[in-house]
Amino acid sequence: MTDTTPDAADLLAIAVTxxxxxxxxxxxxxxxxxxxxTTKSTDTDVVTAADRAVERQVVAALAARRPDDTVLGEExxxxxxxxxxxxxxxxxxxxxxxxxxxxxxxxxxxAAEVNGVAVAAVVRNAATGEEWTATRGGxxxxxxxxxxxxxxxxxAQVLVATGFGYDAKRRAHQAEVLTRLITRxxxxxxFGAASLDLCLAAEGGVDAYFEKGLNPWDHAAGGLIAxxxxxxxxxxxxxxxxxxxxxxxxxxxxxxxxxLLAELDAAGGP
Ligand code: LIP
Numbered sequence: 001m002t003d004t005t006p007d008a009a010d011l012l013a014i015a016v017t018x019x020x021x022x023x024x025x026x027x028x029x030x031x032x033x034x035x036x037x038t039t040k041s042t043d044t045d046v047v048t049a050a051d052r053a054v055e056r057q058v059v060a061a062l063a064a065r066r067p068d069d070t071v072l073g074e075e076x077x078x079x080x081x082x083x084x085x086x087x088x089x090x091x092x093x094x095x096x097x098x099x100x101x102x103x104x105x106x107x108x109x110x111a112a113e114v115n116g117v118a119v120a121a122v123v124r125n126a127a128t129g130e131e132w133t134a135t136r137g138g139x140x141x142x143x144x145x146x147x148x149x150x151x152x153x154x155x156a157q158v159l160v161a162t163g164f165g166y167d168a169k170r171r172a173h174q175a176e177v178l179t180r181l182i183t184r185x186x187x188x189x190x191f192g193a194a195s196l197d198l199c200l201a202a203e204g205g206v207d208a209y210f211e212k213g214l215n216p217w218d219h220a221a222g223g224l225i226a227x228x229x230x231x232x233x234x235x236x237x238x239x240x241x242x243x244x245x246x247x248x249x250x251x252x253x254x255x256x257x258x259x260l261l262a263e264l265d266a267a268g269g270p
């Protein structure tokens with residue numbers, strides 16, 4: 001029998017258990033050395049045997065617990081039942097290039113949506129074991145500590161994280177935007193995994209984050225965690241966060257930052 005209004009706390013408990021097991025698999029496979037490396041959209045857009053294995057593990061674990069739910073994953077796309085209001089959105093290894101190079105900045109990112117709205121989220125750094133969670137209306141946490149993000153009000157004082165796409169033409173446009181943005185903020189940081197960037201913003205490790213070209217699995221979980229920590233998460237010109245642009249910023253900065261990004265045509269280009 002499909003539950004029409006699943007409890008966010010119950011979904012979070014499932015997400016945390018599944019993400020921890022998945023992170024253990026990602027870490028143990030990394031220890032054995034990276035294998036099965038192929039490429040996707042460009043020669044630098046890599047996927048490894050671990051990305052695929054971890055996603056299969058997550059899909060199977062979710063199907064065992066909630067067989068009617070659907071799952072959207074980076075490597076295998078959509079799968080699962082049809083008559084459940086719940087959709088899981090998973091990035092098995094967010095930060096795959098970091099994973100490839102052994103940089104400890106890659107994560108299992110898992111969000112549960114009910115009727116298209118994220119209600120529970122976990123991001124677990126598979127290398128370090130750091131874990132961020134959130135439920136809609138229930139706050140964001142790292143471990144047991146409730147998170148509150150930056151309340152910066154001066155754009156010129158903002159430390160902002162961002163990222164670049166796998167297409168060289170897009171990177172050229174993103175870099176061009178940065179040459180004009182960097183004089184208008186405190187400084188830029190580039191860590192290589194959107195889900196972890198959003199969690200870092202949620203705990204005030206940076207004031208804000210933005211990136212063009214993300215897929216739902218890159219920001220579904222991190223976006224809820226950032227929102228529940230007090231940031232505004234959205235796109236440009238009043239649009240929701242999406243492939244054009246994802247911005248997470250303190251309430252007083254979101255407007256000025258999105259206006260500046262629009263002025264710099266950050267959502268434009270290839
Ligand atoms: C990555 C994102 C990152 C972005 C990379 C890539 P992946 O996701 O997390 O923010 O800059 O280009 O999209 O490919 O490691 O899952």
